[in-house]
Every structure is written in C-alpha cells, then in structure tokens.
Amino acid sequence: MFTYHSSDQRITVRLEQRADGTFRATVGERVYTFSAEAVEQGWALAFPPDGERLTARVADDGESRSVHLRGEIYTFTREMERRNRRSSASGGGGGVTAQMPGQVRELLVAEGDTVTRGQALLILEAMKMELRAVAPADGVVKRLLAGVGDVVSRGQVLAEIE
Amino acid sequence: MFTYHSSDQRITVRLEQRADGTFRATVGERVYTFSAEAVEQGWALAFPPDGERLTARVADDGESRSVHLRGEIYTFTREMERRNRRSSASGGGGGVTAQMPGQVRELLVAEGDTVTRGQALLILEAMKMELRAVAPADGVVKRLLAGVGDVVSRGQVLAEIE
Amino acid sequence: MLTCCLIANRGEIAVRIIRACRELGIRAVAVYSEADAHARHVRMADAAFLIGGAAPADSYLRIDRLLDAAARAGCDCVHPGYGFLSEAESFAQAVIDAGLTWIGPSPEAIRLMGVKTDARAIMQAADVPLVPGFQSDDAADEAFQAAADRIGYPVMVKAAGGGGGKGIRVVQQRADLPDALGAARREAQHAFGDGRLFLERFIERARHVEVQVLADQHNHIVHLFERECSAQRRHQKVIEESPSPRLNDETRARIGAAAVEAARAVGYVNAGTVEFILAPDGQFYFLEMNTRLQVEHPVTEMVTGVDLVRQQFAIASGEPLPFTQADLHQRGHAVECRVYAEDPDSGFLPSVGALRLFLPPEAPGIRVDSGVGTGDEITRYYDPLIAKIIVHDMTRQGALRRMDAALRDTVILGTATNLRFLRWLISHPVFQAGEVDTSFIERHLDEFRADAPAPPDEALIAAALHDFHAARTRAPSNASDSGAAHDPWSQSDHFRMGTG
C-alpha cells in the first residue's frame, strides 16, 4: 500500500495483480482495473485493460513525486514508512512488517487466531523468492492488514499481534 | 582486465583510474590516457583528457558486444571468464580471483613473499566497500597479476600462490 | 467532422497517422496482432484492440476483425495506411457498407487501377503516355510472341493483377520468351491469384519518377510534383528524393499534368501516386497508380509544406482542397533513406531481434518516422523497416550532406542494419551526380564493401568500460528472461541510462 499527500488530502493506493496479468487498484474507496506496461521512465496504462490508453511518466526526488499525464504535470509527496513507527509498533510486541517489497501470495492465519512466536502468518513473493512473515511473539492476530494479491512496500505493516 | 575477440584477433584491455579521475587503458601493448563520462547508453570519451572527444554507444547480448563510434558500428565478442578455469586454478591450490568487480586499492604482498592461509594479499574496492583478497593456502606468491589502480572483473585471477 | 479513427495498420505509418489524429482532435484507435502487443503504435493510441495472431492473414488482413474493432471503439472512419488492405477494393467497400468513412479513394477507383491491364486501357483513352506494349486477357503464347516481335527486344513480361516486382521477367531475346511467360504466369498466380500477363517494351537505364496527387470531393485535382525513386534494390525503393535531380521544368510540368489526367480518368478522390518510367531520352510512360498513401510521402511534405495525412482526413470529411495548383511550389530538396534491419553482409537478409539501442538523429532539417524504439523487437512477421530518415535543405548538395551527418549520428545496436550501405550509396559519385537509374544498385553492388572494419582501440576501451560498469550495477534479481520484459513485476533492468 502506498500513501500520498496532495494539498491537504491523504490518499492511499493499493495495488493487486490478477491472474491474467492485469491489475486492480484501490485509490481511497475507488476501484480500478487496468493493464500496465513499463515504458521509458513511465507506464503505458489502459483503463480498463481494453479501454482508454494513456502514458504516465513518473519521477521521484526524495519524498516528492511528479507525474506527467495527458499533458499535465502533477506533483505530490509520498508518505514514507517511518522507521520509528515500525519500531514502536514492534516495540508494542505486535506489528509484523514486510521485509521487502512484494506481493502477498497466501494468508496462513485469520484474524482472531492464536499464534506462537516464529509461526508463519503469510507468504510474500518478491524477486522470484518466497518470504514468510512470522509472528514476533506469542499472541492473537488482532488485524490482518493485507490480502492475497496485494502489493506491499518495504516496512508496510501486514498484521498486528496482541 | 577484459579480453575481446575480433575476427581472429584476441585483444586485452586493462583499465586503470588515476588520482585525478582520468583513466589509463592498455590495449594489447598500446597505452592511452583519456577521460570518460557516462552518457545515455554509452560513454563520452576524450583522448587524451583535453583532446579529441567522441561518444561511444555500447550494447551487449550475451558474449557479443557492439559499439557505435564515429558513425560506424563494430561488433566483436567478449571472452567470458570460465567458471572451470577459476576452479581449476584454485584447485591447483594457487589462484586468487576477484570476488566482485572493482579496483585494486592496495597491494599488501610482493612476488616472492611467503604467505599463510587466510592472509590478506591485496585490497579491492568496489561499490564503496573494501574487500580483502586472501591466500587460499600457505605458500609463496608466485605472480601478482594486478597492480594498484587496476580495474578487475569478477573472477579475474589476481595472484598465483605456489 | 470525423471524431474517431480506426488505424488498420501497424509500424511507422500507424504512428504517423496517430500523430495526425492528435493534431486534428480525432481519437486514434489501434489494432494489433499478438506479435505487436507491446508495439509503439499500440502504446501511443487512445485505445487498442487485439485482432489475431502474428501472421498478417490472421490479423492485419482480417476485414471482419478490423470492422469489429471499429464498431467496439465507436469509430466513424478507417485509415488503411499503406500495404496490408490499403489497396483492397473489398475492404474499402466493407468499411463504407458498415457506415464508416474510408480515408482513401472509392472502391471503384481502387479496382480500376488495381488491374494493370485495365489501367493501361483507361490511360490510353485519357492520352496518358504508355510504354508500347500488348495486353490480352486470354492470349495464347503465340499471340504474346507475335506482339513481342512487334514491340522489339528486350521486352518485359508483367503480371496484370499486381505490383511490387512480383511476376516480372525481362526477356533479352526471342528464344527466352516461352519460359519467361510460364514462370511469370506461375509467380503471378501464386502472388495475386491472377495469372494474367501483359508485355511492355523494356526501357534500359530507366528511371522511376512518381507524382503525388490530391483530389477532393469537389472535382479539384492537384499534383504535388514528383519524387525520384530510382535507387532500388530488387525493385524495392531504398532512397527517394524530391525534386528529381534530372527533370527539367518543361518535363516536370508535363508529367504533373499527366498524373492529374490519370487521376481524373478514374474519378480519383484523396491522396494517390502515379508512377512513371522516365527513359534516358526524357520520354515518360505511365507505370501504375498506387491508390493510397506512399511510404515516401514525407519528401513531398517537406518540399511542398503540405501535410498529406491531414489532407487525407480533410478530403474524406468533404472539405475542399485549401490550395490550387498555382499555390503549390517545390522548395529546397528533400531526401528519404529507408533504414532496415537487414544485413548487407549476408545478402540483405532481414536481421530480426531486439533493438538494444536506437537513438535517432536529431538536428534542424531532420525528420525521423519510426514505429520502434529501444527495447522493441524486429520480428520476422513484418517489414523490417526500423525508421525513415528524411532531411530537407535548400539544395540537393546540402540535403545529401545533411543526410550523411544524420546517418552517421543514427545509433542502432542489436540488429544489423543497412546504414553503411545507405552511406555508401549517397556518397557514390553517380548518386551525387543524380544519375542513378533503377538498375544502378544491382550493377554496382560489388563496389560496396559490406564487411565491417576491425574495431579501433577506442571501441574496445568503450566496451571494457561498459562491461566493468554493467557488472557493478547489475541488480541482484537477474530477471533478464526477455519473455517477461514487459511485465513490470519482473522487468529486466538490462537497459539503463546514465545520469550524464
């Protein structure tokens, strides 16, 4: 999940790749299906996959993002995952975060399940490797913050254990 | 050191970066000083550094190399370091190879020195890290195949221990 | 007003048409075969539809699927480009029957000009000069023999039903005619499904000069002067230019007028090209009319200042031509080189593969029309054209100098190309003198040294810099399987560029 700030708005984008290679994005409450293809410094997109095609060019500079789309340039900022937020979450004994960016392949537990320290909670796939996210301590799965197919960024909180 | 084949010729290129940022290349027996700057898919070169400037574009495809230079395209092949050559060298107890591409920062031994297993022979700098190349076994440094400033590729033999 | 155009083509001409649509505010809808899923014309379009497999017969030649895509996208017009179905009467008719506007001439005009023997008869009636010849739909070999004796040798055997160099035989002497008739008939039958033949006197040292015409729906026809296309290898044009370096003003006026008469004789509307043979004695003869946009149309655009593709849309919309013949002038000199992925070192065979790097030349007076970019594939399914490089300058000498600089600056790595061949050709004294005829390249090809020279030390040093740098910055995920190259989740970072 990615979070951006534009003017005084805070907007979250959740990406999911589907079996046929197309994507689903949830922007705030709005859901889109589309296809995406990498092109020079940007993306050729089609909303929906057989619908309107457009090319978006993207550049980043620290937290700043700029996107060229249909002749207009949009600038906004990305809310970066804070180290301290992650550590405070795990300090509370319960936050399970993604060690690398990837896609959630499988959920191994459900909310309310009792888990033991080191137990695998979900499987993340990234760079053709599988990675198990494990419980940092004994407890109960309070919240699962990712679903199968979700694309998550490094440091993103995946589950909370209490 | 890099080795290329063109027609029936086998040509070696040795690169060395000098303190002022310029380079020295030894192509076969011929020595050049030049400056180099990365540009889109190629290099802006000047021979010597305040002399004739030219832009070379380079593409690779497996062992094949193609270079666009002064309106002409040259195609030749790179002689890749063979895994088996490396293993046979170390199997003989004596070949010390570079674990990663980098530049020789310092020589810690000289030819003829007696060394013990694990002793550092030279310091390689790559990706802002220092790496020590160590003797694989007790012995005598028979040959040092790299000098300070040399740019070496992964797997290149740096020294032979007997 | 046209609002949404289906572009029934691919490659550089589809890109060219999309650009015209952008300026006209027309929605551009692309179609693509499975081999073209990531092609540039697809990426640039406002919408794109898959219409079948890589083989043209399964996609770009499928009228049903093209019309289906047009319907799904809500198109109100169809532009056929060149090649594929652009000269298919049946496609033009089907587009019209579907209630769409066809950006091209009437099916009737396509048909009349499509059968070469019919076209000859119409041109004869319209007093357009014809090469002395003989035609008959049902002549026996004996009748051809008698006609050939009358016309004189060498004589050319040609297919009535098609063009593009197929079914053509030059017969030097009487004894060789029967075999030539048989071979040409088989080839024509195979290529066009029509084995009919005709004879023409073979004109030696002939030049190929063609005239661009534009005709609106209000009976205005103008010509936009000539293009010299004599630089051909195996009947395929390699370099085109305008004006022709060897046409005097009087002949230029006469050949332009003849082209307008040819178009008028078939009630022609939209853009078309009348091709002529120009004999060494200055006489010209009608060859055929191409009832579509031509590959080499940019040289005419550069010397006349007219955007031919935009004019095609305007004409199809019913707009009158915005100029008369008197308003049109040739200014300066334009040259086009067709840069192909082909290997002159092995008989100009197509060189398929990925374009590892393509940096087109850029400078004042240079235009590049291309349907591919770095990372794109040249496949075996289609014409291996990488780019058309077109230059314009005040004089022919200036334009040739500019072209040489442009070819020198063109960087194409990953496939073999004909760039060195093109540079050899334009620098040849006979080309420089403007005296190339259509068989010049065949006669002089042995002068061209196709094998590349040995790399100078600077090239080896550049490769060494590249190899060292590549080894250092290679990402840990070595996802270089090209099949996955277009999936962003497994994108190879093989192609990278410096921050310089």
Next chain:
Amino acid sequence: MLTCCLIANRGEIAVRIIRACRELGIRAVAVYSEADAHARHVRMADAAFLIGGAAPADSYLRIDRLLDAAARAGCDCVHPGYGFLSEAESFAQAVIDAGLTWIGPSPEAIRLMGVKTDARAIMQAADVPLVPGFQSDDAADEAFQAAADRIGYPVMVKAAGGGGGKGIRVVQQRADLPDALGAARREAQHAFGDGRLFLERFIERARHVEVQVLADQHNHIVHLFERECSAQRRHQKVIEESPSPRLNDETRARIGAAAVEAARAVGYVNAGTVEFILAPDGQFYFLEMNTRLQVEHPVTEMVTGVDLVRQQFAIASGEPLPFTQADLHQRGHAVECRVYAEDPDSGFLPSVGALRLFLPPEAPGIRVDSGVGTGDEITRYYDPLIAKIIVHDMTRQGALRRMDAALRDTVILGTATNLRFLRWLISHPVFQAGEVDTSFIERHLDEFRADAPAPPDEALIAAALHDFHAARTRAPSNASDSGAAHDPWSQSDHFRMGTG
C-alpha cells in the same frame, strides 16, 4: 575554407552551432565553465576546454581564455552565438587581431548599433522611421523635462548603452519624470557601465516586429521577412512567430526594405536583426539592431527554408549569398515557444535542479533546439532555458494546433516549467486572433491559473507502480549522491528505462 571553429558560448545555441559545423565538415571546439563540465555542448563537441568558474565573468566573458582555447585547438574562426560576448566590439576586434575569422559583423558595425543614441542618429540619416524622441549625451534633467513635454506623455526613459529591458521606465505624467530619470540612470550605470539616457514617445498597445537580414561581403543585403515577438513578459520574449499575424503585404514590404536600409547604413555584414515597434495605426519605428544571431532565428529558418547558421559561416568565408531578395518567400507559418525552468506559481522564478526526465516532443513539423537532456542540471548561473520548441505548418491555425500538441507531449520532470503558461497563452482568444501586443501578458496574467490541479487517480496509480518497481530494482549500492553522478565508477542507477 574554415576548418575549426571555437564556439564561445554554451547551451542550446552552442549545440545548434556544433550541428552546423558537423554538416560543414568544420571541427567544433567547445569551451565550458566548471558548472558546465558535463553539459551537452561539451559532450557533443570535437574538443572542449575549461575556461574558468561558473560565473560568466570568470569564464564565458573571459576574452583572454577564449582566445587561448582557440589557439590551443588550432581554430581558424570563432562563433559567438547570442548573449555573452556576441555583441562585444572588443571581443570581435580581439578575434580579428588574433588572426581568426569572426563569424559576425565588423566591430565597427557592432559599435555603431551598440550605442542606442548613436544608432538613432544613423537611422535618422538613413530615413529609417524613428519613434519621436530626444537624445543628448550630457543633458541635464531640465532638458529631458522640456523634451518630454514636447514629445507628450506617456514617455519612455531608456538606457543609451544597452538593451534587454534594463534601464527602461515608462512615465505616465510630468510629475513622475525626475524620479524615473534617476532610477533609470542608476540601473543603466549598474547594468552597462553607462548611465546615459534618452527619451522616446511611449506607444501604447505597440507590437514588437523584427526583421532578419543577411548581408555578404559583396554588398548584397537581403531580408528574410519578419518575426512577431509581441508575446513578452517583462520585456522578455516568450513566443515568437513568422509571419506576423497582422502585417499586410504592403507594410511587410516596407518594413523589410527599412531593415535592409538600416543594415546598409552601418555597412553590415553577416546575420542581424532589426527590431521595430509597430503602432496600432500600422506605423513602424526602428527600435534597435541586434548584431548577432537571435534566439528566435528558427522560425525564420522554417518559413524561408534558409539555414541561418550555415549562412553565417558561408558569409564569413567570403561566399556570396546564394539567393537574391526575389528568391526568398515566406511559406506556411512557424511558431517558437521558449520552455523555461521557471515556476509560474511563484512569480516565474527560475527553478534550478536536475532534469529528472526530459522527453522532447517528436512528430512531423516539430523541431526542438535544446542544450540539456535527462539528468542534466539547470543551474542558477545561466539562463534557465530548457528548450525551444518550434513548429511549422501551412497555416497559423495549423501551427498553433501543432504547438499545442507538441507542448502536451513535452515531458519535463524535476524542475518547474512554464509549459502550462505557454499552453494557456497560445489558447487565449486574443493570441489565437493574433492581436497580442507587448503588454498583453502583464494585463492578462491574472487570468492564468498557475496552481496545478489535484492529481487524478491515474497519476496516483502510476506513482504507486513506480514506487513499487523502484523499491524492487534498486541496486544494492545506493549511490544516489548526485555529486558523483558523472563518475562512471559510482554512477547512480537512478534513471532507468523499461524494455517496453
């Protein structure tokens, strides 16, 4: 024959001159300041010499170092470009004294046109129309007061020693004149080291129309018609076009003839531009002559078909002009937009930084002159011009439509730009009607909404794709310190492109 040229400039004009040298077979030698060590003109040149620090006074304005570089490189000529030393009589003289060919007018012509009051006197003698005014090298404020009363208000106070909008004051009423004189004198003294002033009637709703001239060493002088440059913000041109949308043929002929007379009056040789004020009543008045190549020269190149930079070299070589006035015609319409790294949202302040991405537009009829590319820095030391986008089409309407498409396709990320401002301006009904005067932008700037709109969801999705992909493919060595960006051994792999 000239064989090796020192290009005493930087940026897009240095690149433009290098390209002309390539075609002419002339070796192109660049110079650069420490801030420009990795600049595009340095990379493209055949040789390059460091001539000092970033500040122009320490490098591009150092005559001694420029001549030293020319000597070391074995140059036989010097092209000054525009700006910097291009209109410095002392530089032209020093080049000539060093035995080199100066690609420009004589030092004498530069001097005569350089002092605005002297130029006025010469133009008066040559019957070139002048705005009613008053000039005197040693006039007291009282004399200016009396002259202003005679000329009438509003009146303009201008600096005798320079141009570029510096030292100019418009005085609406008598009472404000003394303060304006004081302020203009101080500004002129500071900018040009010359506090002399003169007065001119201020013409309201005036247009800026300039005429390109070319003169060879054999007393041939021609004009290449006009450029309309009325779209100015704070006396800086923003958009230029040719032909002027509001000049009738009779005025066009007269203003062209006046420009030729102005050039003849100072014995002008090489390319130059005579600037005029065009009053709403159709009268025109000499403003000044720029004795060098102009930023906006490409629009003239596109409508006349003449390569002005190549002509500059030909003239300096002693060649006669290859055309007469009768051979020259304007064809179609050309428009140039100056794309700057500046932020319209904060008063058009320069926006320095790295160009994270620059993809220039490409299509038939579009030309882009630029001195920077992706990864290059826009520094605070020089003009923040990123590119000149020039389009050509048959009609003004077509050219403006083409420009809008070109601006839409121009991708510049990393610095703020005036692209939205340019699109606003060309789409404004007054601009579309061709009725912009030099104060139009100031009067209507509040209509332009500088703040960018909120990002649509597609933009956020694209950023999310980018962020996910960037995190996955970032190389382990996170060498993103920009200072090391040009050292191949520590090259950042921040910029990458897909294989699509």
